[in-house]
Amino acid sequence: RGYTRKNYIIKIDGAYHGHGDSVLVSAGSGVATFVAPGCPGIPDTVANNTLVVPYNDVKALEKCFEKYQKQIACVITEPVCGNMGVVLPQKNYLASLRKLCTQHNALLIFDEVMTGFRACFGGVSKIENVEPDITCLGKVVGGGMPLAVYGGKAEVMACVSPDGPVYQAGTLSGNPIAVAAGMATLRKIKSIPTxxxxxxxxxxxxxxxxxxxxxxxxxxxxxxxxxxxxxxxxxxxxxxxxxxxxxxxxxxxxxxxxxxxxxxxxxxxxxxxxxxxxxxxxxxxxxxxxxxxxxxxxxxxxxxx
Structure with missing residues (x-):
């Protein structure tokens, strides 16, 4: 939103992207298990800025872009879903997301918290040869410690403080023990050719x-x-x-x-x-x-x- 100056985000029905109000709308995982329609406490004014489409449904995404035209800031998705159970992308689905986001000047965000380092070092984006604008990582990247990482294209990351106006800080951000554990894990993985x-x-x-x-x-x-x-x-x-x-x-x-x-x-x-x-x-x-x-x-x- 800070980069695009737009308000709406598109997420996938049943996908979970952490405990942020905007993405707890129609979340999967625990919310799905307890048959709750959503998470209580999310104001309508927040939820109304989140648009939800089914996974693997390119036509639904196209209609969403058509309806809201130049108001959509981003599409966030797990490239392979894990919080509705493991659900794989159908042929050309991710490439279609990339094409639509580029066409409508919206960012494509891949949540690879679960998929990152599961099958290769480059994640689903490398396997499918689809490059998002922002990638989120966690779990494996921390080597068992509480650590999350995000990164993206230079022009997008330049918006984040201290270089840009988008605020980003946290008490545990860059915790040296967690970072050391994560680096050690990734080095170990990379040191084993097979x-x-x-x-x-x-x-x-x-x-x-x-x-x-x-x-x-x-x-x-x-x-x-x-x-x-x-x-x-x-x-x-x-x-x-x-x-x-x-x-x-x-x-x-x-x-x-x-x-x-x-x-x-x-x-x-x-x-x-x-x-x-x-x-x-x-x-x-x-x-x-x-x-x-x-x-x-x-x-x-x-x-x-």
Whole structure:
């Protein structure tokens, strides 16, 4: 907004971008789990400046730009969604976002807090060859410490203080311990030539284990995976956006989560979250997960009878 001098932002239905009033409108993750329409306490005057469109729906975005013309400051999205469960971009979707934002002089913001460093060093933007104007990073970038990073094109970043008029400060900003942990983690990843190949092998093995467990028990699932993050949706349909994610069997997922927990496997407790594979997960860990998934699904089916 400070750079474009415009008021409206466009976000994706069901996407979560942190605890800011403007982006808590139609957020996913915990809000979705507890079936809340939004977060209480957000004034209408704030919410009215946030426009919401479905993920993977280029036509909805085009209509939004047509209606609000030169009033849209930015489009913010997870390039691969993780807070409605893992949902992948359809072919040319991200490229279409880039084209529309450029055409209408709006900034494109990629929230790669979850996807950053999951599949490669350059994130989804590198894999899809789509360059945003601003990128947000977190989680992996902190090496387990509370750290977030954002950056963008020089002309945009020049607006941020102390160089520009857009205020930016924080008590914990640039915390030296967190930054040191993050730098050490990224150096370690970069020092292992086969890091992402090894991680992909492990992730594929977990994905295959979940699929086999479902097949062995006659359970229909949609399994979406990007790199080392994935979600098992208990549904017969393809999951391509928040609406299709919400049609999953949430009660069955909750039962499966508890059955997995009893067997020593800790998944995220919400259908609208991602499971993450780590490079430290051993072959034994993956085999234990495979056995647990099969047993947990069988027990979940029994509990549902």
């Amino acid at each position: 890091f992402y190949c090894d991680l992909e092998i492990k992730s594929k093995a977990v994905e295959a284990a979940f699929k086999k467990a479902a097949d062995d028990n006659g359970v229909r699932v949609a399994l979406n995976r990007f790199g080392s993050m994935m979600t098992v949706f208990f549904t017969e349909n393809e999951v391509t956006d928040y609406e299709s994610a919400k049609k999953s069997n949430l009660k069955f997922f909750a039962e499966w989560f508890n059955q997995m927990l009893k067997r020593g496997i800790y998944l995220a407790p919400s259908q609208f979250e991602a499971a993450f594979v780590s490079i430290t997960h051993s072959d034994e860990d993956i085999e234990k997960t495979a056995i647990a998934a099969r047993e947990a699904l069988k027990a979940s089916l029994h509990a549902a009878c």
